[in-house]
Amino acid sequence: MITLLADGHEKPIAGAVLPHGETVLGWERKPHGWCRGDACVPAFRAAAAETAEGVDLVAFAGLLGRQVVADLDEGVIAVGEPADLPLGRAPEFGPLTALRGTKVALVFWASWCGCRYDLPAWEALHTELGGYGFNVVSVSLDRDPEAAREWLGEVTHPAVVDADGRIAELYNVINVPTVVWVDEEGRIARPQDTMTATDTFRSMNGLSSERAVAALRRWVIDGDAGTTSRELRAPTGDERLARLHARLAAWLFRAGRGAAAERHLARAAALAPHDLAIRRGLMPLNGVDPFGERYFALRDELESAGIAIYRPLPDWQDERV
Structure with missing residues (x-):
């Protein structure tokens, strides 16, 4: 038995070749090819991943533009996100979908970062600017959810823990604090930037929270994001x-x-x-x-x-x- 890590879930599978008739990464075999919703991989292309025994998971993921790391000795396979995600739109996850129609600041933090002390300030901005159609969504990069929860006891804004690193992968976050601005239509208003809400560690990071928060308020109230860069920086x-x-x-x-x-x-x-x-x-x-x-x-x-x-x-x- 092998554990498959994909799409934010763990799933036991019998092996790296999946039996015919099973769905593969959410795709279903139909007479004309493999389909997921309205998207389909034509049968002639999918044939490269199909064998007499079943469907080669690694090869099929490759057809979808998804990288794979497999450690069969340890019985685990990880499948990454597609490489062709639109960089101008915010990838959907958890609470973000429900907040369409409002401006959102995605605040990436972790308990192992001094930015954990900024959470009350982000909570205050969430409350202060809520009347302008604004929300904060905080995303902890802690691999241990319990380490994050002790810092979230007083917050009312939506908060998630990215224990498997999938959201960091979707948004190409390489360190914290990182903040992404998302507009009412789910488009990127400002891509990944280092941003603080307090000056607690300014002596170490050299960043001015006063300027950053002023820029955020201008965007929320006046619609001025202060940048022409409206796409996430793509990972290599x-x-x-x-x-x-x-x-x-x-x-x-x-x-x-x-x-x-x-x-x-x-x-x-x-x-x-x-x-x-x-x-x-x-x-x-x-x-x-x-x-x-x-x-x-x-x-x-x-x-x-x-x-x-x-x-x-x-x-x-x-x-x-």
Whole structure:
């Protein structure tokens, strides 16, 4: 038996070749091809993934433009999101769908980041600007949901925990705090930016919360997003692959298979050394203090390589704003 990690779910499957007659990643075999809703993969293309024994899961995912990392020795396969998601629209998840018709600030944070102390300020903005048709949705990148929940006790805004890293993958989030603005039609109004709601750690990150919050208010009240960039920054193939290795590493750590998990974590770090959402985010599952020496060694490593911890620098930090 193999565990399939895909589309935010864990599912047991008999093997990497699925029997004929089963749905595959939500797609169903019909006479003219494989279909999911109105979308179809024609039969002549799907034939490349079909065998006498069944449907090759890895090959079928490839037809859909989805990367796969399989560790059959450990009995787990992870399937990533499609590579051709529209960059100008906000990928749907959980509470975001229900908030269509309002402006939304997606606030990515984690308990292993000082930005956890900004949550009350984001809650205050959610309340203050709610009358203008605005909502905050906070997304914790904690791999352990319990670590996030202790910081969410007082919030009323929609909050989710991205324990499997799927939302971070959809929005190409490589560190926290990261904020994405989504307009009333579900379009990206401002892509992934480092943004703080307080100056608690300004001495470390150099960011002005006053300017950032002023820019947010202008967008909510006046409709001025202050940028011409209206698409999410797309991940590279290596970044996408790194997130799948991280997903396997998290699953293996939880299963008590530390040696196998560390192999996948090392591969993820090699593919995307700058991705702190992976490298720091998995530290707690590995028994490592995310505020300790290993984290500061990681910071030194990235700074020595010329890789910025907080990037890209939002233009509201410029004197023009």
